[in-house]
Structures are given as C-alpha cells and as structure tokens.
Amino acid sequence: MKILITGGSGLIGSNLIPILRPCNIAVYTRNVAMAEQILGHKIHFLSTLSHLSNLDDFDVVINLAGEPIAAQKWTDEQKHKIEQSRWSITKEIVALINAGENPPNLLISGSAIGFYGRQQDQIIDENFLPTHDEFSHHLCERWEFLANQAQSDKTRVCILRTGVVITKRGGAIQKMLLPFKLGLGGPIGDGTQYMSWIHLEDMLQGIAHLIANKSCEGIYNFTAPNPVTNQEFSRELASALSRPCLFRVPKFVLRMMMGEMADLVLYGQRVVPKRLEESGYKFIYPKISQALDCFRKKIK
Template sequence: MNILITGATGLIGSHLCKHLANHHKLMVLTRKKEKAFTILGHHVNAFETLEDIDFNQLDIVINLAGEPIADKRWSKAQKQKIESSRWHITEQISDKINEADNPPHTFISGSAIGYYGRQTEPVDEQHNQPFDEYSHYLCKQWETLAKKAQSDKTRVCILRTGVVLAKHGGALKKMVPPFQFCLGGPIADGKQQMSWIHINDMVNIILFLIENESLSGVFNATAPNPVSNNQFSESLSETLEKPNFFRMPEFVLRLMFGEMADLLVFGQAVKPKALQDADFKFHFPHLKPALENILGGR
C-alpha cells in the first residue's frame, strides 16, 4: 500500500517505518529531506510539502507530527509552536483527504492522553468529563481537525498516546540519567498516575489499526496497567540497580517549568478499553518487564 507518514523521524515514526518499509511504499513529510534519509534510509520517498503529494494515490495517512510538548516552559510563543505544529498539518491533511476524488481509506492521527486533563479516577475512551486545562484544549482541537476527514470513503482513528518508553529517546532519555548518577526519585508527592506504553506495543497498535479496517474512532494507546509515579520510580530504580530517594519537590518544578509542570505533577490512569474490546494483545502490559526489556542491555 501507499502510506504517507508525518513525524516519521520522531520516536514513534522512526520505529514504525522500520516495520512498514519491507511491505509498503512509504512517503514521509519532512522539513529536511537529508535528515529523513539519514534516519529512515533512502528507500522512503521524502516530501517537503503536501502540495507535492497526490492524495488520490494514497491508501493510508499516519499523522504523528508535533513539537514535543514537555521539552520547554510554556511561554506564549512555545504554546503557539506546539499548537501550530499539530493543528496546521492535521487541518491540511483533512482538507486534502476531503478534496480527493479517491481519498485514502484510512487516516490515523495522533493525540495524547492529555485530552483528559488531570484525573483522580481511572478513565477510558468513554470518559466525557475532561479537566479543562491547556492539554485538553490542545488535544481537543487537534482531534476535531482530524475528524473532519471522516467520511464514507475514509475512516479516522485517533490515538491518545501515553508516555512512550523506548531505549533511545522519549521520556526515558530524561528519566534514566539522574538514576544513573544516584540522583533519581519520585516527582512531587509521587501519587500521580502515569499511563505508559512500550514502544513495541505502540507500533503494534498502529499496525493493528491498519489491518483491522472495521475499526475507527478514539483509541487510548496506553498499557492496561498504569502506575503511580512512586511505583514507576521504584521499578526504574530496581531495573537500573540504582537508589531511589531524591524526590523532586513540586515548587522546584514550578520554578523550572511554570505551567508545563502540570504534566509532571498531575496525572491520570488511562485504560485502553477500545483496543482491548477489539482483542488487541499487549506484549508488555506490566511496567517492570517493559523496563527490563528496554533497559536490560544497559
């Protein structure tokens, strides 16, 4: 099949391309072709603008583009960058799909569990009382723009992704070093829930949605067993065989990151009910085996 991927050089996209490359024709949207070829190889077709892509020739579009949300303090300029990097490309794709006479049959578009905002009880896709804060505002508009592509010819799948765990990049790239220097520990009171997913399961979810063409709508891309930040820190400490007693106080996070600290201080236990109802099988449903698989060779 002909598959277009945005955000292909990112953590999820680069892993996904490795699985799709041998069986499909891949097209990637990128700002820098040479970077894409270096990361993904020259077997992909790289484009710098959607105007150069004929959507009548596409079977699937996978939209994973977006400025990292937790890398910097949320200044007004940074929020605009975060928003435009998601909303603009998603709106463009939906418009291109709607304009095509023979549009792609599948549009898989990224979102995040930030859609739910902070929660104190477990939530799944049917939860309809999100906490009204910036992460919800960002994800709601992102999803709304993607859903514009839904039609009799095109199904839309929305992925509300949790914390993706991988050996190179992602959240563990920031979490592991403090533990390696014996400076690791929980964040704030450590009671906040963390909804995570192993990179292999993340990729397999996308492959599962590609293969099961009857599926559409919202899917929580999270492992079925979320943990508290205290539990996460303990498991990471045990896996790395390093101590776990340097707690990061909330006020320090507020000084460092401002409003963005909300992502670290508050959490939610997000359940992947829609995927489990569709009989998707997680290879890593529990955190400790997932961390051992990822970090065991360190």
C-alpha cells in the same frame, strides 16, 4: 499498499516504518536532508504537500507531526508553536483527503492522554467525562476535531491518545534516566499521581493492528492496561537500573525548572486502553516491570 507518514523522522514514525514494510512508504518532512540521515534513502520524501490536489494515491495516512511538547518551557510563543505544528498539518491533510474522489481508506492521527487534563485516581477509558480545562486538553481537543473532519463512508479515522512511550531509543523517558543512574532518582511530589505509559513496541504493533482491522475507527487510548503511580514507576525504574529510590523531587523545584509544563508530571491520569483491547489487540508489555526490563543490565 501506499502509506504517507507525517512526522516520520520522530521516535514513533522512524521505528514504525520497518514494521510497515514492504508497503510503499512516503514521508512528509520539512527537512529532507535530516530525514534522509535518520531514515535512509529508500523512502520517497515530500518537502511540501502544496503541489498535491488530493491524496488519492495513498491507501493510509499516518499523521504524527508536531513540535515536541516538552522541549521548552510553555511561553505563549512556545504554546502557539506546539499548537500550529499539529493543527496546521492536520487541517492541510484533511483538506486533501476530502478533495479526492478515491481518498485514503484510513487516517490515523496523533493525540495524547493530555486530552483528559489532570485527573485523580479514577479509571479513564475513551468515554470518560469530564475533561479538565487546561492547555493540554485544548491542544488535543482541537487536534482531534480537525482530524475527524476526514471521516466519511470512504475514509475511517482513528485517533491515538498516547501516554508516555517507554523505550531505550529516545523519547521523554531519556530525560528521567540521569538522576536515577546517579542514584538520585525518586518520586515527583507525593508520587501518588498516576502515570499512563506504553512500550514503544506496543505503540508500533497497535498502529499496525488498526491498519489491518478495518472495523477499527474512532478514539483509542494508546496506553498499557496497567497504569502505575509515579512512586511505583520510580521504584521500578530504580530497580531496573540497580539503583536506590530514596530521593523525592519537591513540586516547587519542578515548577521553578519547568513552569506550567510541570503540570504534565505533577498531575496524572489513570488511563486504560479499553477500546484497543476490545478490538482484539494483545499487549506485549502489559506491566511496567516488563516494559522497563530493557534498561536492566544483562548478565552473561
């Protein structure tokens, strides 16, 4: 099987490649030298797609490319960068898929639970409406719309609405660790907002599950089946690090630091992976205490 991955040097892509071996892997990247440092030299790298007339040589395309959403404050310029880094490559990939006579069997394209926008404590599956009108929703709505243009009787499309990925290998949780390690961690705001998360291993195995199961198509929430409030998450993380959970981050402090981007953590969604579980996937880490066990110091 031949697989093309965009965003292959990112957290999910770089850890997905070993899972997909011995498939023939190609990675599209704007920075081949950096990607080679991360992924090694035994991968075929593409620095451009403009020389291709179609993607008929590939069986599966996995589209994970995009500017990190929480890297900088959301100025108008940064929002545009976040949008175009996702929309442009998705549009280009879909055009190449549709140009072929024997296109890839599957397009897996990224999205996020930000599609739903801020919600209260109602349980959200893939059919949930209404969404909340804000930047994260508009970003994901357009991203998903573009990816779905590849759907045909020859190509199935799976959309991944991903939550916070938990792993020691990097990602958003690394930004949360320092105050907790210093014993200064705690809930954000009142802590009642829900946090929908997924362990990296379930993220990777879930993608492999979609590839292997040809009946899978459409929207999939890539979140664990047990979302938790921010207060519960904070308590479990502090426990895993053997630290207290005494302090609370006021909303106004977070807004001063992050601006509009603070909404990502001040307001949450209680998202469940209904369709992924119905398709037969069994979670390795269904509970937050299990997922955070990787941060515990092992006593020999």
